[in-house]
Amino acid sequence: MNSEALHTRRQHSGTAHAARPATPADAEGIVRLRSAFVLAEPLAKEWIVRSGAELAARLAPGGDARACVVDAPDGALASCALALLHPVLPEPASPTGRAARVHAVATHPSWRRRGYAGSVLTALLDRLRAERVSPVEADVSGASVALFRASGFCGSLAPMRMTWPEPPVRGRVDERTGHVWLPLEQYAETVMKATGFACLLFTDTSDRPVQLHGVYSATHPWQLVGGTMDPGERPWETAVRECREETGIELSGPPRLLATVYGLPGAEWPYSTMGLVFDGGRLDEGQIRNIVLDPREHDExxxxxxxxxxxxxxxxxxxxxxxxxEARRTGVAAYFDTWDWGTE
Known part of the structure; x- marks a missing residue:
């Protein structure tokens, strides 16, 4: 993503490099900085637009958002700090019945190490203090801890949080054992999720493995023929379809299983992976020469x-x-359960 895509041009004049209160015109720029440099996974364009429109309304007079920004010389946003207000019961620690949580402090990499993050956070806290908003909380980790401590935050910098994505689970209780039997749909949400695949081992007549070079994966450059199962497919059906699509070879079977493969989820893929590798047989020189690759997937x-x-x-x-x-050589199917994601 280029730097221009991360910025939204402001619609008013201001002093460059000085922290100032944000206006609705700054909303999308704030959302883009938060998306790119705060969130674990950047927002899709649709959500940036929706979130920007929501924040613009909340930055307007009477809204519950407070933000301060630093302008870059080109008119884009160099840095921002954003807090959202919420009501609480009045008490000595919160006499006005309003509290706030800091949702973002972000600086574009081009403008870091200039003290902008400290400037926008200080300016934001000054605004909240002037409005007698208290307490002010923040979820903080990593390099941001020192910045927030220097601004006066103390205690736990990672408050406990409870969310309710679904209604509380209700099920049938076995009076004899006390076991809770969940409705089928709710139980299904609790079990492990996995993706399935099916592959084929082809060799030449000298038992040398035949593999395809993928154009889309630097992590797995050389691949067996095969791929991910489509909904409703059985593993052998996947192997036959993928073989036809990737090589032009039509398989008739019967299927001969060589290995079961399992991998834990990781940085590259969020689900476990389970797959079967079948014996595709031995190809002669003419069959190998006549393989037709799909250039969108393989080039060699x-x-x-x-x-x-x-x-x-x-x-x-x-x-x-x-x-x-080795499974083909011995006739004993292999169990390979260390094909984990993101371990290399």
Missing amino acids: VRVLPLPEWRPLMPPRDFARLGAVR
């Missing part, structure tokens, strides 16, 4: 002795290939 077919694949593949991919080939 290569046939190599097993040891020569090692330097071309991540260790876990090579280990899986070795286990699958």
Whole structure:
């Protein structure tokens, strides 16, 4: 994402580099900074627009949002601090019955190490103090801890939080055992989620593995023929379809299972992965030469002795290939359960 996509031009004049109160015209710029540099996962364009429109209304007079910003020389936002107000019961610590939570303090990388984050946070806190908004809370972690402590925050910087994404679970209680039997739909939401795939091991007549070079994955450059199961497909049906789409080869079966593969979720993929690898058979030179690749997925077919694949593949991919080939040699299906995501 380029720097212009992260900024929204302000619609009024101001002194560059000095923190100032934000107006509704700054809303989308604030949302973009928060999306890019605060949230764990940036917002999609649709949500940036929706959130920006919501924040603009809440920054207007009478709204419950308070923000301060620093303008960059080009008129974009260099830094911002945003808080949202909420009502609480009046008490000595909150005499006006209004509290606030800081939702974002963000500075574009081009304008960091100039003290802007401290300036906007200080200006925001001054506004809240002038309005007698108290207490002010924030969820803070990492490098931001020092900034908030320097601004006067103390105590736990990661308050406990309860959310209610779904209605409280209600189920049938077994009076004898005390076990709660959930409705089917609710129980289904509690079980592990996994994606399924099906692949094929092809070799040439000398038992050298045949693999395809993927154009879309730097992590898994060389791949067995196969892919992710579509809804309603059985594993062998997936293997047959993917083989046809990726190579032009039509398989008739019967299926011969070589390996079961399992991987834990990780940074690259949020679900567990479970798959089956079938024996695609041995291809002669003519069949290999006649393979038709889908250029959107693969750009090369290569046939190599097993040891020569090692330097071309991540260790876990090579280990899986070795286990699958050994299963064909011995006739004993392999169980390979360390094909985890994001471990290399």
